[in-house]
């Protein structure tokens with residue numbers, strides 16, 4: 919899904935950036951342009967980046983199955 923409509927940045931691109939070591943929203947903006955126009959996507963982008971970094975740092979495959987509850 920598109921997270922940043924202004925710059926066409928998707929959630930996949932944010933997860934990919936996290937996998938490549940991006941650790942802050944400022945760095946995400948520099949690398950992808952996410953949030954560099956209206957800024958309304960910054961909160962969601964930050965949450966996705968934080969979750970992606972957590973999964974990268976502590977991969978817990980069973981968490982993916984926890985959606986059922």
Ligand code: FES
Pocket residue numbers: 921922923924925952953954955956957958959960
């Ligand atoms: S939606 Fe991302 S800068 Fe506007």
